[in-house]
Amino acid sequence: MDTTIALYSHDSVGLGHARRNRALAYALAAHLPTLTGGTVGGLLIAGHPDAGRDPLPEGWDWLVLPGMTRTRGGYGPRRLGMDADALRDLRSATIDAALSALNPDLFIADRHPFGIDGELEPVLANLRARGTATVLGLREVLDSPRVASAEWDALGGAEHVASLLDAVWVYGDHHVYDPRLTGELPPALARLATPTGYLAHGRPAGRSASPGRTSPKPPPPxxxxxxxxxxxxxxxxxxxxxxxxxxxxxxxxxxxxxxxxxxxxxxxxxxxxxxxxxxxxxxxxxxxxxxxxxxxxxxxxxxxxxxxxxxxxxxxxxxxxxxxxxxxxxxxxxxxxxxxxxxxxxxxxxxxxxxxxxxxxVTTRTDRSHIDLGGLDIVAHLAKELLTAAARSAATHSDASRSAATHSAAPRSTVEPPPASVPTHPEVSRHVG
The missing domain is CATH 3.40.50.2000 (Glycogen Phosphorylase B;)
Structure with missing residues (x-):
């Protein structure tokens, strides 16, 4: 099964979101083909031009959006001289058009489920209508519970956010910090959440690691x-x-x-x-x-x-x-x-x-072997589970559609339906409710 994946990061400040998604792309490219038996490729959607300078695995590419950044009044254009709402709409339409053409099997948004000022909300709705599995990837720490709760409320509430997602991946060790227990993840999202372990082992090098470029490493110590x-x-x-x-x-x-x-x-x-x-x-x-x-x-x-x-x-x-x-x-x-x-x-x-x-x-070392640092090995298995569930759901929907079409095309039966007093089959009764 060949798999196409899209990952989104808004990148209004810094490159942390894009770097996390890039690490995921390398991990999925390395491990998912073994689990699915097909090729894996896709698109990283980013909001800062520096993100697109880093290399990606074969079969992957960058889509760098016109930038937005934090201003005193919220978000504003990083460079373009246009209204912030108009730029938000431009970014949203660009993302939607790209994903409509790409038709990914899996979509992963980093940290902000609806992007900047809601630019991703209609995109998520369209993705789910097409059967794409949708994931919100989160750092293990969001903010104080009070601030996190206010942010979910500003998006329409946790139930609304959860309705547009299939899963939440929390990139941390829940024995160290668990946002499901601190209150940063409300119940509707906590039910979808799986801790992956920290995305630590196996992170890719950046763009400067190329032939002819020397490392800046000083002589030890x-x-x-x-x-x-x-x-x-x-x-x-x-x-x-x-x-x-x-x-x-x-x-x-x-x-x-x-x-x-x-x-x-x-x-x-x-x-x-x-x-x-x-x-x-x-x-x-x-x-x-x-x-x-x-x-x-x-x-x-x-x-x-x-x-x-x-x-x-x-x-x-x-x-x-x-x-x-x-x-x-x-x-x-x-x-x-x-x-x-x-x-x-x-x-x-x-x-x-x-x-x-x-x-x-300088004369010591620190043992961190008791902490789960293998998140980049786990995400491929989580992705495979979602892809399998999405394929099963699509097959069920297709079977139901064919059955409905066949039923509507068949001649109407002249047999009267049984009276309401006829008992339901016991197997059906057991599964009602």
Missing amino acids: YVLTVLGGGSDGVEVARLAASARLPEGHQHLLITGPQMPEQDIAEIRALAAAASEATTVIRSAADVPELIADAVSVVCMGGYNTIAEVMATSTPALVVPRHRRRQEQPRRARALAAVGAVETCDPETLTAQDISAWWHRS
Whole structure:
């Protein structure tokens, strides 16, 4: 059975959503053919041009939408000079047209079931009418229960969201953090939810991993600071660039591709003043390998960075972003509670604290073998179950349609129906209700 899959991410801030979907595409391309006996390919729908620069498995491609980003009043165009509602409608029509032509067997939306300002809601309705299996993929932590509840209500309520989905995949270990129990997932969605384990082992490298490109990895031993996309990492970068390194250690600081140029220039100046052993770069393809080979890492608490850290035994100090959402602090505290990382309050963190952390942690390693990190191996099996159920449902619908057509075409029977007092067959009676 050949399978076509589409994945969506809105990407208004950062590239975490697109990176998660890209990891899923590689996992599905690698594992699903063995389960279905056919080819697997598809389309990744993204909202940031940087997403489309990363390679995909053979038979997959990107559809990059005109960008939208957060503004003071909600969402607005990233570049196009047009009304936000008009751009939302353009994006929605583009997605719908692409998926109508592609006719995917499986559709996965990352984090936001209806996209930006509801752009995905009519698309989901059309997909379900065509028999496409629909999935909402979620980070293990959404936000505080109060905020999460308000967000579901703003979408029309959890029951309405659930009516357009076949499954919810939660990308985490429910023994570490379970949004079904915290209240972040209401009952209607919790009933559809399956924890996959963290999407940690088997994540693909990025676009820079190509012949002729050398890794920025310093000679060992080295400590590492990695800040995800970088749009909100400048405060941590300042502290790490100013910290005192353990003797004999190099320091690689990866700002992230979305940190503003003026901020990167400031970080480079701070690093040069503090130590000649610090190298500041914007991005690197082999971040998982860099984390694995580092003796210690300072990072923020975004899902993808944490997943890359969790796949290693490198000690990690997590400095979570605390503005706008409580996702990162809640994740950091949950992982610290099971001994997977250490965390600190970003409001009180100093360069001296980072120095002390590095000096203390560079001679240790962290055992994370008690945490489920195999989500990328599980998603193919979950996809196969949905595809099988969808095929069975389609076959049943087809049989029912043929039966109805045959019945309507047959001559009307002259036999009178039995009286109402005739007892129902006992097998039927047992299954009523």
